[in-house]
Amino acid sequence: MKEGPDIAQIGALIGDPARANMLTALMAGRALTATELAEAGGITVQTASTHLAKLEGGGLLTQRKQGRHRYFTLSDDAVGKLLESIMGFAASRGHLRHQPGPKEPALRKARICYDHLAGDYGVRMLDSLIAGGAISQVDEALSLTANGEGHLKSIGIDVTGLKSTRRPLCRSCLDWSERRAHLAGSLGKALLANFLDKGWARRSENSRSILFTPEGDRQFLRLFPVEA
Amino acid sequence: MKEGPDIAQIGALIGDPARANMLTALMAGRALTATELAEAGGITVQTASTHLAKLEGGGLLTQRKQGRHRYFTLSDDAVGKLLESIMGFAASRGHLRHQPGPKEPALRKARICYDHLAGDYGVRMLDSLIAGGAISQVDEALSLTANGEGHLKSIGIDVTGLKSTRRPLCRSCLDWSERRAHLAGSLGKALLANFLDKGWARRSENSRSILFTPEGDRQFLRLFPVEA
């Protein structure tokens, strides 16, 4: 009767609202302290501590001691990937926790998804790369073309370095706000890092939004055109 | 603070052991009645009924009335995909609900994963198809080659028909027992259906195992060789 992996256990870990909020906060990719995570979860630090212990025990989080702080991060990108896929599914079934606020539009425009760009701009970027022949798409599978390699070089991204990592170069990730795919993988990460480096955009302090400067906005739209 | 999809809600749905067991039972792809699912969940029918109502409300299940029976199935293959990915993750973190029994080895050898072949045989099949040049692999992405199309034709599978469906032809699916990829997508489904049609194998009545006949076993191993 009992056979196979226990999905109930990790379902239960994610199923608590406070824990889910903490995990969502960690999707931004930064390491956060227990106190910050308590804030994110809307609970006291004592409660957060027990939650964090459970999440760590379940293999979702790892902690790093640094002085009197404990920084928590998602264990690895398998966790990020898992959460992404659940988010995508939840969005597809209309399980939103909408509370439409002022930050909402900024979030839909551009936000960080674990370590890469998501939202309207993320989707636009992938669309443009596919339309321009830099990335080819077969079903859900993405791969970089020789053409695209040159194109990225001109932007300032060295693809050969990325290829040597064990992580997939291109991966498609379902966007919960747009319900379409955007670019994940090490290339997606590198592209976002590139924009931040160039000063085109910066990360919001207390949200997952990516805020583009007026100049950065212009450059981004020029670099990733879409035919009307 | 509140932004994006509510992963807690579906986490909680999957997080209850009884519900998780019912969902796992439905991964076999067949429609099951409320009574059968109660059995699978290890609970009474009354309790199962409330659970099923919740799962249906959450968009995970759909029911079909047929006489005085109610047949439940996973809503669509997005649900199957989601559960697969959670199972893969759970297995990677060692969250098993092992109760090593006699059925375990059969399950590791060959089992059904929503609608396609998984386990040792599933992994072997994909490996062999890749080694034989029928399927090409870039990162996690799989695609059928022209070569492979002919090869499948000779087995008795018409790929052109499958291509017209909206569902991806080839998809890789992480196998929790082997921790390696096997073939999903409409092609994976068609291949399994083909084996069952030919009488090479049949589905176990009360488990997810796929039982190969001695002759089917021989044919399968011949068709999908692996170099030692």
Place this chain on the structure above:
DNA sequence: GCGATGCTTCGGTTACGCTCGAAGTATGAT
């Protein structure tokens, strides 16, 4: 019509786990 089967709804019990106050440990600052 009648009984039998499959499933849902209702009511009441139980228990698990989320929660926080208070106290305890560890690290850092003065």
Place this chain on the structure above:
DNA sequence: ATCATACTTCGAGCGTAACCGAAGCATCGC
């Protein structure tokens, strides 16, 4: 040394939801 900060552990309190017995519908067979 002393105090402050960051976090964990302990010990209740409490609420929600899982659970089942019993009753209520619905459908089938006769």
